[in-house]
Amino acid sequence: MNITREHLSQTESHTYQLRLLVIVLVAFLVYRFFSPSLSFWPPVVVLAGYLSYTIALHYLVLPRYFHPYLVFGIMGADWVLAAVALRVVGVDSPAFLLFPLLVGYHAVYLGIAGSLTSATIASFVSLGLSFERWDPGVVSTVAFRIPLLYIVAAISGYLAQQRSRERDARLALQEALSTEQKASELLGAVQEMHQDPGKMLQDVAAAAVRASGARQAIILLKDPTGHELRGKAAFPREGEGLVKDVASIAEPLAGHWLQRGGPDGSALTLPMEELHDWARSLPSTNVIGIPLVSGEHKLGALYLLINGLAPDESKRIGNSIAPLASASIAEAERYVKAQHEAVGLLRGLRSSVERMGHVREAQSRRPITRGPLTLNPTKDQALVNGNLLNLSSTEFEVLYYLAERAGQTINQATLLHEVWGDEAVAHSNLVDVCIYRLRRKLAQHPGGKDLIVTVRGAGYKIDAH
Numbered sequence: 001m002n003i004t005r006e007h008l009s010q011t012e013s014h015t016y017q018l019r020l021l022v023i024v025l026v027a028f029l030v031y032r033f034f035s036p037s038l039s040f041w042p043p044v045v046v047l048a049g050y051l052s053y054t055i056a057l058h059y060l061v062l063p064r065y066f067h068p069y070l071v072f073g074i075m076g077a078d079w080v081l082a083a084v085a086l087r088v089v090g091v092d093s094p095a096f097l098l099f100p101l102l103v104g105y106h107a108v109y110l111g112i113a114g115s116l117t118s119a120t121i122a123s124f125v126s127l128g129l130s131f132e133r134w135d136p137g138v139v140s141t142v143a144f145r146i147p148l149l150y151i152v153a154a155i156s157g158y159l160a161q162q163r164s165r166e167r168d169a170r171l172a173l174q175e176a177l178s179t180e181q182k183a184s185e186l187l188g189a190v191q192e193m194h195q196d197p198g199k200m201l202q203d204v205a206a207a208a209v210r211a212s213g214a215r216q217a218i219i220l221l222k223d224p225t226g227h228e229l230r231g232k233a234a235f236p237r238e239g240e241g242l243v244k245d246v247a248s249i250a251e252p253l254a255g256h257w258l259q260r261g262g263p264d265g266s267a268l269t270l271p272m273e274e275l276h277d278w279a280r281s282l283p284s285t286n287v288i289g290i291p292l293v294s295g296e297h298k299l300g301a302l303y304l305l306i307n308g309l310a311p312d313e314s315k316r317i318g319n320s321i322a323p324l325a326s327a328s329i330a331e332a333e334r335y336v337k338a339q340h341e342a343v344g345l346l347r348g349l350r351s352s353v354e355r356m357g358h359v360r361e362a363q364s365r366r367p368i369t370r371g372p373l374t375l376n377p378t379k380d381q382a383l384v385n386g387n388l389l390n391l392s393s394t395e396f397e398v399l400y401y402l403a404e405r406a407g408q409t410i411n412q413a414t415l416l417h418e419v420w421g422d423e424a425v426a427h428s429n430l431v432d433v434c435i436y437r438l439r440r441k442l443a444q445h446p447g448g449k450d451l452i453v454t455v456r457g458a459g460y461k462i463d464a465h
Contacts, residue, residue: 020051020054023047023050023051023054046081046084046085046088047085049081049084050081050085053077053081057074057077071109071110071114074109075106075109075114075117075118075121078102078105078106079102079118079121079122079125082098082099082102082122082125083125083128083129085098086098086099086125086126086129087129096126096145099122099125099126099145099149100148100149100152102118102122103115103118103119103122103149103152103153103156104152104153104156105118106118107153107156107157107159107160108160111157111160111161111164112153112154112157112158112160112161113157114157114160115152115153115154115156115157115160116150116153116154116157118153119149119150119152119153122149123146123149123150126145126146127146198232198233200328201219201232201233201329202233202235203328204217204219204233204302204324204325204328204329205217205218205219205233205234205235205302206235207321207324207325208235208302208304208321208325209235209236209304211317211320211321212288212304212306212317212321213306213317214288214304214305214306215239215241215242215305215306215307216234216235216236216239216242216243216304216305217234217235217302217303217304217305218231218233218234218243218246218249218302218303218305219231219232219233219234219292219300219301219302219303219329220232220249220251220300220301220302220303221292221299221300221329222253222298222299222300226253227252227253227254228250228251228252228253229249229250229251229253229256229258229300229301230247230249230250231243231246231247231248231249231250232246232247232300233246234246241282241283242282242305243278243282248278249276249278251276257270257274257289258289258291258298258300258301266291266319266322267288267289267290267291267317267319267321267322268288268289268290268291269286269287269288269289270287270288270289275287279303279305282305283307286304286305286306286307287303287304287305287306288303288304288306288317289301289302289303290302290303290304290321290322290325291322291326292325292326292329292330293326293330294326294329294330299326299329299330300329302321302322302325302329304317304321365377365378365400368400368403368404370403370406370451370462370463371447371451371463372384372385372445372446372447372448372451373399373403373448373451373462375396375399375400375403377396377400380393380396382396382399384442384445384446384447384448384451385445385446385447385448387445389441389442389445390441391438391441394419394420394434395434395437395438395441397419398415398419398431398434398435398438399438399452401415401418401419402452402460402461402462403462405461406461406462406463407461407462407463408461409455409458409459409460409461410459410460410461411458411459412431412432412459414459415431415459415460416430416431435452435460438452439452451463
């Protein structure tokens with residue numbers, strides 16, 4: 001039994017005023033329509049007891065105690081007090097109106113199961129009280145009233161069930177929209193960060209040049225596949241003997257000097273044979289390679305092109321730059337990753353919201369019958385002369401769209417837009433393939449072969465008859 005504390009508390013809170021109204025109504029009926037010979041105190045005691053129970057339940061019991069089966073205790077207490085009330089004022093009195101009220105009231109808790117259970121209890125209570133005060137007229141009257149209780153139970157249970165489904169769908173949609181809004185705010189915060197990854201890389205390269213006196217600093221980072229390094233930034237970007245197109249640099253990681261370097265990010269003075277073609281043609285005395293690391297992960301490499309320094313001095317300068325460069329690049333990597341994750345999360349949430357909107361739309365659509373074809377959108381169920389069709393959700397949507405507009409010719413572009421959405425590729429054969437599959441499945445049952453009519457050069461339709 002799926003009853004939560006929130007559901008039980010909200011239900012009782014919403015019906016609290018109804019309980020008080022019933023107490024006032026019963027009191028009015030008792031002293032307006034009953035004979036003056038009725039003793040004053042018994043009804044007063046019953047009404048006062050029910051009022052006390054209502055207040056205690058609302059303010060003391062539910063805020064402090066919860067169990068899923070507490071709802072049956074509430075229903076039981078209601079019927080005990082209703083039975084006592086009817087016992088006091090008389091079985092054949094207008095107070096019997098309290099019974100249908102309680103049946104409808106209990107449907108709010110458990111839907112049709114609650115209303116039917118309540119109607120059954122009411123029937124036994126009525127019969128028991130009528131047999132206690134044996135009177136054939138009273139017994140026949142009560143027996144006539146029992147079907148009324150079940151009619152009220154069926155109607156109120158159905159309405160409560162529908163309302164519960166709509167409420168659950170609405171709450172789920174609100175929750176999804178709230179989550180999407182939070183994700184949008186997160187994405188906005190990420191996008192409004194002052195740090196731009198490209199600018200950050202450029203700033204690291206510029207800082208490395210100023211600190212080392214190098215002619216140029218070049219940053220290469222691992223590509224998403226992890227198989228090579230790609231050029232991302234260089235400083236300065238203009239001048240003689242400098243790399244002009246850093247984005248064209250690509251170095252395979254297989255056998256790369258970065259692979260043999262330790263995780264400490266120590267700088268290396270690279271001999272000519274370890275340099276790639278882009279670096280060998282440059283007029284530089286020394287090329288320093290600085291591993292860019294984050295923990296044990298190697299993110300890429302920073303190259304310093306230096307002239308006129310001894311190898312040891314060049315390496316010392318490289319080692320002084322390495323920690324800051326690695327930390328800055330790692331921060332840029334984290335930023336990019338967070339941005340991608342935020343965008344992916346937002347995209348997924350939007351898809352969920354759209355799907356939930358489609359579910360809610362399907363729940364609000366009505367069943368359709370067109371000749372031998374019957375479509376039930378709440379269950380995505382299609383029948384031809386009572387035979388169930390095994391359709392995909394897309395096939396059902398196409399069939400429902402045509403059936404809903406029976407007699408109208410719908411062109412392919414409209415079907416493509418309405419069923420597949422804006423992301424569908426125009427002039428694709430999605431519609432033709434779907435119609436072909438629908439016809440093949442419809443033709444397996446009597447009356448289904450000619451349901452979908454092709455209007456040459458215009459589209460498809462289902463006859464209105």
